[in-house]
Amino acid sequence: MPFYKFTPLFETFKTHLQRYAIVFLKKINCSLQFYNYLWLFFEKISVMENIDWANIGFGYRKTDYNVRCYYRDGKWGEIETCSEETIPMHMAATCLHYGQEAFEGLKAYRCPDGKVRVFRSDENAARLQSTCRGILMPELPTETFNKMIDMVVRLNERFIPPYETGATLYLRPLLVGISAQVGVHPASEYLFLIFATPVGPYFKGGFACNPYVIIREFDRSAPLGTGIYKVGGNYAASLRANKMAHDLGYACEFYLDAKEKKYMDECGAANFFGIKNNTYVTPKSSSILPSITNKSLMQLAEDLGMTVERRQIPEEELATFEEAGACGTAAVISPISKIDDLEQKKTFVFSKDGKPGPISTKLYNLLRGIQYGTEPDKHNWTRVVIG
Numbered sequence: 001m002p003f004y005k006f007t008p009l010f011e012t013f014k015t016h017l018q019r020y021a022i023v024f025l026k027k028i029n030c031s032l033q034f035y036n037y038l039w040l041f042f043e044k045i046s047v048m049e050n051i052d053w054a055n056i057g058f059g060y061r062k063t064d065y066n067v068r069c070y071y072r073d074g075k076w077g078e079i080e081t082c083s084e085e086t087i088p089m090h091m092a093a094t095c096l097h098y099g100q101e102a103f104e105g106l107k108a109y110r111c112p113d114g115k116v117r118v119f120r121s122d123e124n125a126a127r128l129q130s131t132c133r134g135i136l137m138p139e140l141p142t143e144t145f146n147k148m149i150d151m152v153v154r155l156n157e158r159f160i161p162p163y164e165t166g167a168t169l170y171l172r173p174l175l176v177g178i179s180a181q182v183g184v185h186p187a188s189e190y191l192f193l194i195f196a197t198p199v200g201p202y203f204k205g206g207f208a209c210n211p212y213v214i215i216r217e218f219d220r221s222a223p224l225g226t227g228i229y230k231v232g233g234n235y236a237a238s239l240r241a242n243k244m245a246h247d248l249g250y251a252c253e254f255y256l257d258a259k260e261k262k263y264m265d266e267c268g269a270a271n272f273f274g275i276k277n278n279t280y281v282t283p284k285s286s287s288i289l290p291s292i293t294n295k296s297l298m299q300l301a302e303d304l305g306m307t308v309e310r311r312q313i314p315e316e317e318l319a320t321f322e323e324a325g326a327c328g329t330a331a332v333i334s335p336i337s338k339i340d341d342l343e344q345k346k347t348f349v350f351s352k353d354g355k356p357g358p359i360s361t362k363l364y365n366l367l368r369g370i371q372y373g374t375e376p377d378k379h380n381w382t383r384v385v386i387g
């Protein structure tokens with residue numbers, strides 16, 4: 001790599017040049033193709049990591065820094081910057097034995113206007129606080145959460161994938177009980193950290209439909225259990241059902257409500273929605289994670305003049321939906337082609353031609369547009385972290 005690529009002065013110069021070029025090109029209405037070529041040129045001369053961004057997949061990749069904050073003596077300490085990937089902890093830590101562990105997931109988007117945005121991080125902070133109340137961990141203030149999000153994005157700027165690759169910088173906040181306990185009790189000390197890792201686009205072949213399967217042998221969580229919290233135990237409980245679905249050739253497993261096995265609950269690590277008669281219908285359940293993407297889609301559906309219903313969805317009602325999808329941070333919307341119930345020998349088809357439906361497509365484009373700053377953000381959902 002040429003020496004100038006390490007020069008902060010060169011980076012500053014490049015950033016300004018890039019910004020003015022973008023403003024100028026917008027003024028003269030240049031073609032999108034030319035704009036993309038120019039963008040690629042700027043990326044080529046930047047200090048960015050030399051990664052095949054379009055093919056990185058959804059795995060862990062080391063970045064430069066993570067940020068950490070310890071809770072000791074009843075209070076949160078100073079934020080620390082760290083380049084270690086490991087956590088030193090006591091072998092009797094409560095996160096290892098009693099599942100005192102919570103996490104979150106959100107993304108930083110490099111946008112075509114040159115800025116880097118995060119989406120609704122206040123909501124992730126609030127959901128983490130709800131999880132903390134659920135499993136007796138100290139709540140991290142939203143302000144500290146957001147400050148650490150901004151820090152980890154800025155510190156790992158060279159790992160934020162270029163806009164046109166569809167890849168993003170995934171942010172993983174993690175809170176663990178680290179002090180020793182042998183009896184089943186909450187810890188007195190905690191570590192909150194956020195790491196960042198670049199992840200590829202969810203849809204390699206573009207926004208596409210996938211088949212799902214109802215798994216009746218396993219429940220992900222109980223009606224009064226921890227399904228509404230983002231704790232590791234729920235994911236451990238989903239591993240066998242998920243493997244079963246994949247082994248059978250499906251994209252993902254679907255859970256019914258654990259009590260009656262009658263209502264639609266969640267699909268894998270995503271919420272479910274169905275569309276019919278200009279209505280967006282999504283399950284109301286005490287055992288599913290309140291998805292921030294779903295909450296946003298409900299608002300956007302309402303903005304589009306649709307009716308929004310959050311209620312129990314009996315399995316038979318699937319037959320009446322014109323479109324269906326799974327939603328979450330990873331894919332925004334993953335349209336569902338069909339849901340099979342193998343035990344009951346039923347199939348519910350939502351896409352006869354294998355293509356996503358018009359409303360799912362509209363919602364997907366709208367939400368992605370807001371995340372990338374190309375659609376008006378009238379609800380103030382995004383925050384510019386690098387401007």
Ligand SMILES: Cc1ncc(COP(=O)(O)O)c(C=O)c1O
Pocket residue numbers: 105266268269270271288289290291292293294327328329330
């Ligand atoms: C179980 C589960 N449901 C739903 C979601 C979607 O939530 P969000 O839209 O906040 O990413 C996730 C992902 O975090 C999840 O793990």
